Amino acid sequence: MTTPATEHHAVQIAPATVRLERLLPGPAERIWSYLVDGDLRRQWFCGGHTLPGSGEATIVFQHSNITDEPTPEPYSEMDRGGIAATVQVVEFDPPRVLSITWPNGDHDSVVRFELFPENGKVLLVVTHRRLKDMAEQIDVSGGWHAHLDALEDVLAGRKPRGFWAKVARLEGEYAARFGL
Secondary structure: OOOOOOOOOOEEEEOOEEEEEEEEEOOHHHHHHHHHOHHHHOOOOOEEOOOOOOEEEEEEEOHHHOOOOOOOHHHHHHHOOOEEEEEEEEEEEOOOEEEEEEEEOOEEEEEEEEEEEEOOEEEEEEEEEOOOOHHHHHHHHHHHHHHHHHHHHHHOOOOOOOHHHHHHHHHHHHHHHOOO
């Protein structure tokens, strides 16, 4: 099953797999640093350890680092000390490919980040595979979409705008896009 692509939206590229693409200001080394460096990554996604070339690392979700918006109740645990998770680095090829396991209860999915230089910019491709069900595909699609919007803002020197409002809107959009 595939879903038609529109600018910035995730598409289903295979069963249990979604992909997003963003063209970002380069160089690739700059974007790479926002993927692996815990201090830079917390500005748009999650903090925690800087990701090593192999092995495990702890990431910490505390979205008050991203936005000044009040955190909605379903996510409030993220801002009461944050939520820590352990990821396994599966592939590490700076500044081209980073792949990590994504813990989710009883199963791990896998997220792959690929960087492709394009005329002074960088195409960032995020592929999230081995998703458990359609609900998880919708959830990660909206989440990655909102986080990549936040990354664009951070790279432009802005505080991410409308993060939680965007997450709420995107959940409905992706449910409709993916036919749920």
